[in-house]
Amino acid sequence: MRYLMTTRPTEQSADETLYAEMGKFIEELTAAGVLLATGGLEPGGVRVTSVGDEITVTDGPFTEAKEAVAGFALVEVRSREEAIELTRRFRRIVGDGESVIQQVFGP
Amino acid sequence: MTDPPTAAGPATGPAVTDVHARIDAVVKLESARIVAALMRVVHDVGLAEELAQDALVAALEQWPAAGVPENPGAWLTAIAKRRAVDHIRRSRRHDRKAEQYAREQDQPPEPAAERDDVLRLMFISCHPLLPTEQRVALTLRVVGGLTAAEIARAFLVTEPVVARRIATAKRTLAEAGVPFALPEADDLAARLSSVLEVVYLIFNEGYSASSGDDLIRPALCLDALRLGRLLAELAPQEAEVHGLVALMEIQASRSAARTGPAGEPVQLHEQNRGRWDQLLIRRGFTAMLRAREIGGTPGPYVLQAAIAVCHAQARTAADTDWAQIAALYGALARLLPTPIVQLNRAVAIGMAAGPEAGLEVADALLADPALRDYHLLPGVRGDLLLRAGRAAEARREFERAAGLARNAAESAFLRRRAAEITVPEPAGRTVGEASAAFLARDDLDPATLRSYGQTLTRLGRAVGEGLPLSSLTPDLVSRACVVAWGDAAPRTWNRHVAAIRSFSAWASGPGGERPFGAAAGGLAPASATGNAGVVAGRAAGGAAGLGDAGVFAGGLRRRPETGGRIAALAGPDLDRLWERADVAVRERTLWRLLHESGAGVRAVLGLNVEDLDLDDRRARGGAGRVSWRAGTARLLPELLAGRTRGPLFLADRRPGPGRMPAEADRCPDTGRGRLSYERAEYLFKQATGATLRMLRPR
Incomplete structure (x- = not known):
């Protein structure tokens, strides 16, 4: 089963140690065949809203930054517990903040 | 001895079951590294696995109260390593070594060294010395971190059987003194192909499982993919490893599309390609590129992956590059000249060069006894005949295929295909x-x-x-x-x-x-x-007059009979037979029993567990008394593995819904049917070229 882990943005800036540790973590998970895809997301972005027939396109940044997503990882695991365990390890590396794990269905 | 520090504070929190679930997750993710790290210390896969197990027990005792440590994998490894050092100290022989490990153990190993350890572990758990089923069980256990119960569920056998396979494998490896080392260069190809075989076998067991009833089985695909991907990182210079990964990724990409809503199989050319998992396809392409970069003559996995790539690249079934696929099957048939490969080649040629060309290849297979009961041969011929405009023959081949198919959904599908062909009723009788x-x-x-x-x-x-x-x-x-x-x-x-x-x-x-x-x-x-x-x-x-050959038996001749006696296998042949390690315990037991008892094959296959008197080494079955000697007696406990009733010799798989045997011929515990004479004879023929009756002593 697949899980998508998304991470909220934080104020802290990443230092070199964190980059090195994250690099190692990603390499390890890729090698183990668990991590399928990962990436960081630009702040803001473009919002596309539809109401009835009307479609509105708005450029960021947006005020409610808390809801935004700063990065994601798509993992393939045997169980929810494995996904949680991996996210624990991720959170331990990146420090204070919040991640959300959701199972991915399909295609 | 002090345990490594745990995360602050006893749990206000997690329920014990949560801790268990976490431990299980940690073990599945980390097992390979933990056991490999221990192998470095104790050089014995059995002991390493036991030490890892001990560490797990310690975790189960301590974590619910003390909290789960910050890095659970490292905690388990550290505990297990300490026990390993204790073990060595107790054995009092390698004091200096033990001291050295005691000093080293808290230093995390270099990542490269750690990777090599895991690779060594895979080579050992897939050692050619072990029969395939033991390799599979041991690999899933120590590298995949599955429990014996999980492996048993996935392979439709009982847990004691799996436990015994693992125990036997460990003992064999220990007795043979297999070193914890990477294979020598001249041995590498054979050893690697043994590893690849195990991984692909695990994958296929999951992939070919009928849908639905047990979710553990599809999970085997994931386990195999993980093992393959891991292996690709560990041995990146081996093209065949990437070939196998590419093959598995692309096959797995179709898993959602290959069954219809009612669980019926959907053939490749009819699959909804929108349901193919593009992410896995791209991973497969990437793996294939890595294989190509390494170059060299493509091996069987690279060739099969290349075929899978051809299918994955076609946007619609009509876009398929059949000429390329036919050429690849031709190359594969030179490496693996099996009738199944030839049959696939016939399909590809039929698509590339027309049905007559395909029939030419397929018709040659009609003379191959290995495909005698294989429904896909008439199925493929039916397809080709229909396209060649030979409707009446096509219909008969589909009917024949439907009669041979074991899977009910498949049989119904073939029957439908036959019914769709309208041909004038044949004149006269069929x-x-x-x-x-x-x-x-x-x-x-x-x-x-x-x-x-x-x-x-x-x-x-x-x-x-x-x-x-x-x-x-x-x-x-x-x-x-x-x-x-x-x-x-x-x-x-x-x-x-x-x-x-x-x-x-x-x-x-x-x-x-x-x-x-x-x-x-x-x-x-x-x-x-x-x-x-x-x-x-x-x-x-x-x-x-009477007994004449008539009009269609004209080609048949009687054969001289050798006085009614069948030549028995002689001493040296038998000795070699008993020593074969590549044969499953069921076959070894059956052959021994046939030889030692001198009983008929049907009588022996008809035995039930409850007929056996293990102490007196005899059984009373429906067909009379069967008795045996020490060779069989040694093997029987392993074969029985705690079973108390049902057929003594069981088929490998559970019967399909269309072929349910009578209750007396089914194991009440696993649902598997009695081993058939045909299958037993076939396996013996494959293994020895002889027939079972030749096992009777002179």
């Missing part, structure tokens, strides 16, 4: 109808009729029950007989030949009402008109 009429005679005794019935059933299955009797040529009959009984004992061959001759004579006689004409070719010269054929057929029938 082979099936004629057989039924022949067997309904009242001038033969029941035993003869039963024996004839077996022969004609097999004949009908081989040529198609729906074939008009007038199209049954001597050639067709000869080929069917050679495929079915060509390698049987002369006495068996002669029995079937006699039955067919009798049927043939009856069919050409006045009672048979056989429409004379087109098919008397065996007796008339090729240039003869139909009329001359009739005359020749009648003349022969009239002249030879």
Whole structure:
């Protein structure tokens, strides 16, 4: 089963140690065949809203930054517990903040 | 000894079951590294696995109260390593070594060294010294972190069987003193192919599982993918590893599309390609590129992956590059000249160069006894014949395929395909109808009729029950007989030949009402008109009288019988047979028992667990008394693995819904059926080239 882990943005800036540790973590998970895809997301972005027939396109940044997503990882695991365990390890590396794990269905 | 620090504070929190679930997740993610790290210390896979198990028990005791440590994998490794050092100290032989490890143990190993350790572990758990089933169990256990119960569920065997396989494997490796080292260069190819075989076998077990009833089985695909991906990082310079990964990724990408809403199989060309998992396809392409970059002559996995890539690249079924696929199958057939590869090649050629070209390859396979009962051969031929405009033959092949298919959904699908073809009703009787009429005679005794019935059933299955009797040529009959009984004992061959001759004579006689004409070719010269054929057929029938070959048994000859005795296998052959490590315990037990008891094959296969008296080494089955000696007695406990009832020798798989055996022939615990004579004979033939009856002592 697949899980998508998304991470909220934080104020802290990443230092070199964190980059090195994250690099190692990603390499390890890729090698183990668990991590399928990962990436960081630009702040803001473009919002596309539809109401009835009307479609509105708005450029960021947006005020409610808390809801935004700063990065994601798509993992393939045997169980929810494995996904949680991996996210624990991720959170331990990146420090204070919040991640959300959701199972991915399909295609 | 102090344990490593745990995360602050006893749990206000997690329930014990949560801790268990977490431990389970940690073990599945980290098992390979933990066991590999221990192997470095103790050099014995059995001991390493036990130490890892001990560490797990410690975690189960401590974590619920003390909280889960910050880095659970490292905690488990550290605990297990300490126990390993204690173990070495207790053994008092390697004091200096132990001290050295005690000093080193808290230093995390270099990542590269750690990777090599895991690779060494995989080479050991897949060692060719072990029979395949033990390799599979041990690899899933120590590298995949699965429990014996999980492995048992996935392979439809009982837990004690898996536990025993793992224990035997560990003992074999320890006794052989297999070193914890990477294989030497000249041994690498063979050792690697043994690893790849295990990974692909695990994948296929999951991939070919029928949908639904047990989710553990599809999870095997994930386990195999993980093992493969891991192996690709560990041995990145091996093209075949990337080939296997590419093959598995692309096959797995189709898993959602390959069954319909009712669980029926959906053929590749009819699959909804929108449901193919593009992420896995891209991963497969990437793996394939890595294989290509390494270069060299493509091995079997790279070739199979290349075929999978061709399919994945086609946007629609019609876009498929069949010429390329046919060429790849040609290359694969040179490496793996199996009939299944040839059959796939026939399909590809049929698509690339037209149905006649495909039929040429497929028809050659009709003479291969290995495909005798394989439904896909008539299935493929049906397809090709239909496209070649030979509708009546196509329909008969689909009917034949439906009769041979084991899976109910597949059989129904083939029957539908047959029904979709409208052909004029054949003139005169079909082979099936004629057989039924022949067997309904009242001038033969029941035993003869039963024996004839077996022969004609097999004949009908081989040529198609729906074939008009007038199209049954001597050639067709000869080929069917050679495929079915060509390698049987002369006495068996002669029995079937006699039955067919009798049927043939009856069919050409006045009672048979056989429409004379087109098919008397065996007796008339090729240039003869139909009329001359009739005359020749009648003349022969009239002249030879009773027991004559008739019109379609003309190609069949009796074989000399060797005084009714079958040559028995001799001493050295037997010794070699008993020592074979690549044979499953079921086969070894069966063969030993047949040899030691001298009993008939059917009597031995008919034994039930409750018939056995292990102490007195004998059993009383329905077919009389069977007794054995030490060789069998040693093997029986492993075969039984705690079973107390049901057939002694069980089939590998649970029967499909369409082929449910009688209750007496089913294991009440696992649902698997009794091992059939045909299957047992086939396996013995594959392993030795001999027949089971040759195991009887002189």
